[in-house]
Amino acid sequence: MNGLKRFWLGIPEQIRHLLVPLAIVLAVYTLAHHLLVPSDFGLYGHYRASSPQQNADFRIVYAGSDSCTGCHGEIASRKKEGYHLGVACETCHQPAAAHAEDPER
Numbered sequence: 001m002n003g004l005k006r007f008w009l010g011i012p013e014q015i016r017h018l019l020v021p022l023a024i025v026l027a028v029y030t031l032a033h034h035l036l037v038p039s040d041f042g043l044y045g046h047y048r049a050s051s052p053q054q055n056a057d058f059r060i061v062y063a064g065s066d067s068c069t070g071c072h073g074e075i076a077s078r079k080k081e082g083y084h085l086g087v088a089c090e091t092c093h094q095p096a097a098a099h100a101e102d103p104e105r
């Protein structure tokens with residue numbers, strides 16, 4: 001006990017005082033890390049392990065321009081010669097995956 005106290009008092013005073021804010025910063029960092037980082041982060045890489053599944057579960061709403069040409073081939077070939085050749089069909093006609101699957105929708 002005496003040796004520990006002597007070691008502590010042997011450290012220059014200004015360094016001992018700096019250890020207090022250092023301890024506070026470390027404590028705040030550890031607490032924030034514990035509270036803010038999701039538990040499955042970093043399991044496989046630098047991302048949440050549940051993130052790929054969450055994204056795969058999103059309902060698909062865009063069909064993509066290629067899927068329109070099968071039924072609207074005439075419009076697609078007309079579009080290729082027009083000013084809007086670089087604009088995807090669904091940019092103007094809203095997400096249409098449901099329509100591409102069932103044209104009545």
Ligand code: HEC
Nearest residue numbers: 063064067068070071072089090093096097099100103104
């Ligand atoms: C399986 C065939 C098929 C696919 C694939 C398809 N459509 Fe259609 N689409 C139709 C049919 C049939 C109609 C006409 C429906 C009606 O008259 O009620 C139609 C109607 C439309 C209309 C409305 C036309 C009007 O006169 O109001 C738009 C806009 C349209 N389609 C855009 C798209 C887009 C964009 C895509 C690609 C994402 C697409 N369609 C994919 C068959 C298809």
Ligand code: HEC
Nearest residue numbers: 065068069072075076077079084087088089090091092093
């Ligand atoms: C720049 C916006 C834009 C893009 C890109 C676009 N359309 Fe259109 N589309 C329109 C507008 C506006 C109309 C209505 C035209 C009218 O009433 O004369 C229309 C009309 C239609 C119609 C109704 C049928 C008809 O002959 O009027 C269909 C079907 C259609 N588009 C399908 C498509 C498909 C498939 C693509 C992609 C290959 C596409 N559109 C790309 C704006 C767009």
